[in-house]
Amino acid sequence: xxxxxxxxxxxxxxxxxxxxxxxxxxxxxxxxxxxxxxxxxxxxxxxxxxxxxxxxxxxxxxxxxxxxxxxxxxxxxxxxxxxxxxxxxxxxxxxxxxxxxxxxxxxxxxxxxxxxxxxxxxxxxxxxxxxxxxxxxxxxxxxxxxxxxxxxxxxxxxxxxxxxxxxxxxxxxxxxx
Amino acid sequence: xxxxxxxxxxxxxxxxxxxxxxxxxxxxxxxxxxxxxxxxxxxxxxxxxxxxxxxxxxxxxxxxxxxxxxxxxxxxxxxxxxxxxxxxxxxxxxxxxxxxxxxxxxxxxxxxxxxxxxxxxxxxxxxxxxxxxxxxxxxxxxxxxxxxxxxxxxxxxxxxxxxxx
Numbered sequence: 001x002x003x004x005x006x007x008x009x010x011x012x013x014x015x016x017x018x019x020x021x022x023x024x025x026x027x028x029x030x031x032x033x034x035x036x037x038x039x040x041x042x043x044x045x046x047x048x049x050x051x052x053x054x055x056x057x058x059x060x061x062x063x064x065x066x067x068x069x070x071x072x073x074x075x076x077x078x079x080x081x082x083x084x085x086x087x088x089x090x091x092x093x094x095x096x097x098x099x100x101x102x103x104x105x106x107x108x109x110x111x112x113x114x115x116x117x118x119x120x121x122x123x124x125x126x127x128x129x130x131x132x133x134x135x136x137x138x139x140x141x142x143x144x145x146x147x148x149x150x151x152x153x154x155x156x157x158x159x160x161x162x163x164x165x166x167x168x169x170x171x172x173x174x175x176x177x
Numbered sequence: 178x179x180x181x182x183x184x185x186x187x188x189x190x191x192x193x194x195x196x197x198x199x200x201x202x203x204x205x206x207x208x209x210x211x212x213x214x215x216x217x218x219x220x221x222x223x224x225x226x227x228x229x230x231x232x233x234x235x236x237x238x239x240x241x242x243x244x245x246x247x248x249x250x251x252x253x254x255x256x257x258x259x260x261x262x263x264x265x266x267x268x269x270x271x272x273x274x275x276x277x278x279x280x281x282x283x284x285x286x287x288x289x290x291x292x293x294x295x296x297x298x299x300x301x302x303x304x305x306x307x308x309x310x311x312x313x314x315x316x317x318x319x320x321x322x323x324x325x326x327x328x329x330x331x332x333x334x335x336x337x338x339x340x341x342x
Contacts, residue, residue: 055247065259073266076269087277091280111335
């Protein structure tokens, strides 16, 4: 019984000493703890302010982005419309090209006029579908050169400067195909 | 709980010493102590759980978390806008290309018809000079090319007719 009593006393003493130690530690570190708490609150506030600032900045960026996107999209649509218009004009000028060659060479076989027109259209499509800018320019130059040659042949034949029955220069341009 | 276990151990001791009436009383006391210890344990667990839930709620609705969520929302909106712009550009390009293809096929059709007319005229003009089988073969080829809308085939056919004459 005495041993049990002494054990209980030891336990109670131990409990008290732990509590005392804890109290002592709290007293000595009170200032530091307060500072820590204060610093934590300050850091929290700073973080909140930073987040708020970031949100406002991002919201502003979004407004700018939206305006920029709208403007770019509208420009792109206009460019596409213009492209279609250009393509239509190209097709019309190729028709004109065919009519011009048929009008100049009255005895020109139908196959030749159609082949010239078909070749010009092929060049036009190559130019239109080229992804690379340099390639596009190359095909464009080829097409312009081809159309100029056709018109030149037609003009020379009309003026009687040549006796050839076929637009030879144009045919030479088609041959390598 | 330790006290309850100590009381229950003392019941064993009193049984061994054969003290009358004491074990029964001690057993009741030990059981009550054990039950209350369990009750206390459960209550403490529940209290901790409740406290944590409340703290999580408070943290979830705290200014920092709300601002963080708002920031994420705005960032997601920005990404969405960028993606939307990209897809709208693709859509415009697609419809533009479709329009161009329609123009091209309409033009091709027009030229195909006019080429076909010329071919029919040419074929009729040389009908008498050709054997019947050759004429029929050429006509079949003509119909086939026209149905397939094969301009190159028609051009080749016309060249072939020109060489036959």
